[in-house]
Amino acid sequence: MAVLVLIPTPLQKFTADEASAEVEASSVNGLLQALEARYPGILGRLCDEGGKLRRFLNVYVNSEDIRFLQNQETPLQDGDEVSIVPAVAGG
Secondary structure, three states: OEEEEEOOHHHHHHOOOOOEEEEEOOEHHHHHHHHHHHOOOOHHHHEOOOOOEOOOEEEEEOOEEHHHOOHHHOEOOOOOEEEEEEOOOOO
16 A cells, blocks of 8 residues: 655655655554665654654644544555654744
């Protein structure tokens, strides 16, 4: 299943400045592993030591926040678009 992943600018140093990547994955967890296989070291920026997505990252599948779906177990389908969005803080 080909899934398009939109890579935020701060993480593009791990993707040779690519703003998007197409990977084969059937779930968000599979997508994370596919990104690590293609871009070694990126997983450490996305997940903590326990394998959970870092709190300051939001992940959307077709504009739906995975926290309201099945989190990292959220299934993916061919043609889905996954956005990784760093949380923005300010005041």
